[in-house]
Amino acid sequence: MSAAPAKKSIDSSLSTNFNDDIQKQKYNNKKRESEETWWINGVFVIIVHIISLISILTYTADRKTWAMTFVMSNLGMLGITVGYHRLWSHRAYEAKLPLRIVLGLLGTLGFQGSIKWWVLRHRLHHRWTDTEHDPYSAAKGFWFSHMGWIFKKPHYPRMKLIDASDLNADPVVRFQHKYYVLLALSCGLIAPTMIASLWGDALGGFLYGGILTRMVVWHSTFCINSFAHWSGEQLYSNEVSARGNLLLALMTHGEGYHNFHHEFPKDFRNGYRLFDWDPSKWIIYALHTLTNQVPKVTRVPENEVRKAMVNMEIIKAQEKRKKCDWGVDSSSLPVITYEQYKQKQEQEGKEWILIDEFVLDVSSFKDDHPGGAKILKNYYGKDSTKAFHGGLNDHSKAANTMTAMFRVAKIEKNQKEE
Ligand SMILES: [Zn+2]
Numbered sequence: 001m002s003a004a005p006a007k008k009s010i011d012s013s014l015s016t017n018f019n020d021d022i023q024k025q026k027y028n029n030k031k032r033e034s035e036e037t038w039w040i041n042g043v044f045v046i047i048v049h050i051i052s053l054i055s056i057l058t059y060t061a062d063r064k065t066w067a068m069t070f071v072m073s074n075l076g077m078l079g080i081t082v083g084y085h086r087l088w089s090h091r092a093y094e095a096k097l098p099l100r101i102v103l104g105l106l107g108t109l110g111f112q113g114s115i116k117w118w119v120l121r122h123r124l125h126h127r128w129t130d131t132e133h134d135p136y137s138a139a140k141g142f143w144f145s146h147m148g149w150i151f152k153k154p155h156y157p158r159m160k161l162i163d164a165s166d167l168n169a170d171p172v173v174r175f176q177h178k179y180y181v182l183l184a185l186s187c188g189l190i191a192p193t194m195i196a197s198l199w200g201d202a203l204g205g206f207l208y209g210g211i212l213t214r215m216v217v218w219h220s221t222f223c224i225n226s227f228a229h230w231s232g233e234q235l236y237s238n239e240v241s242a243r244g245n246l247l248l249a250l251m252t253h254g255e256g257y258h259n260f261h262h263e264f265p266k267d268f269r270n271g272y273r274l275f276d277w278d279p280s281k282w283i284i285y286a287l288h289t290l291t292n293q294v295p296k297v298t299r300v301p302e303n304e305v306r307k308a309m310v311n312m313e314i315i316k317a318q319e320k321r322k323k324c325d326w327g328v329d330s331s332s333l334p335v336i337t338y339e340q341y342k343q344k345q346e347q348e349g350k351e352w353i354l355i356d357e358f359v360l361d362v363s364s365f366k367d368d369h370p371g372g373a374k375i376l377k378n379y380y381g382k383d384s385t386k387a388f389h390g391g392l393n394d395h396s397k398a399a400n401t402m403t404a405m406f407r408v409a410k411i412e413k414n415q416k417e418e
């Protein structure tokens with residue numbers, strides 16, 4: 001009888017160890033996968049940066065090429081903010097097919113992967129912000145969230161939990177995903193080269209409209225993952241690292257108000273307030289009101305935003321409150337009788353007065369008393385509650401709060417002189 005349980009125990013311990021080993025192995029494999037460098041991606045990104053830098057330093061482009069670069073950079077950014085982000089990632093508004101085609105093409109200019117790939121990763125970012133499952137987690141440092149993640153082979157074990165049904169149902173998303181490389185090269189590199197060749201600056205078109213534009217649009221988007229999770233205001237929530245920042249909004253067509261966006265991702269606005277700089281919001285709103293291409297925009301109810309703001313004000317006020325010295329906590333005070341209070345004052349010459357249920361030692365304060373030290377001395381060993389609350393002077397809120405600084409004892413209930 002005794003051998004069986006022993007065997008069982010050995011077996012179960014072996015099996016536990018074996019399972020532990022498998023789990024450890026799986027974990028290590030995953031860790032290795034997630035730490036693997038993504039060479040093709042990394043080298044491509046580095047080459048684009050090097051060519052951009054050399055172009056700026058050595059090649060003088062035609063003015064028209066500069067103008068085209070400016071226009072293409074902004075169109076690419078808007079393709080990402082209005083299209084990839086607010087439409088496809090968050091369904092913050094509805095767009096008809098012609099607009100989706102245009103936004104798909106503009107987003108392709110951003111050279112940030114297909115809509116489907118970008119959106120799924122972004123949904124992971126929102127669902128597991130700042131955790132190990134966030135593809136560009138700010139918790140892993142500024143560099144990682146800005147660009148470092150691009151150099152790591154993607155390994156997203158929770159991707160299967162992200163809903164992609166809306167993306168799979170959209171023919172624009174499916175088409176763009178299927179022909180992404182061809183479309184990206186055509187829109188992002190061949191088109192600017194050909195356009196600039198019209199004024200005899202094909203090389204400038206390639207270097208500036210093609211390569212440099214890619215870098216500008218990249219960093220505009222990357223700043224949201226890094227700067228907007230690092231510096232700025234938290235007006236709506238402090239649950240994740242997302243912050244709001246006017247400077248960043250200026251650089252990103254309004255995406256810089258990232259704190260609002262993380263709290264209310266379904267809202268078509270990132271800059272919620274009227275004066276917030278958010279051209280992406282204005283474009284969507286203009287398309288909604290002036291055309292038939294945006295039948296519906298989503299706004300969270302005003303009251304919900306106000307509640308979030310009030311909650312944050314309370315949190316901030318509580319943090320400020322913690323930084324003040326509010327005096328002696330009443331629960332830490334010794335409890336004495338009214339008689340003991342009087343005796344101590346008479347026998348030991350204590351400079352004590354009684355207000356409400358607290359004995360206050362006013363020796364350090366009496367000379368600063370606005371009504372003069374003499375009045376205080378008159379109440380040593382007596383109950384000055386009535387005088388304090390209007391009998392002589394109805395003291396201010398600040399005076400009431402200040403009394404806590406001088407507490408030395410608490411009077412037992414029903415012990416006070418009537
Ligand atoms: Zn974010």
Ligand SMILES: [Zn+2]
Pocket residue numbers: 085089090122126261265
């Ligand atoms: Zn988002």
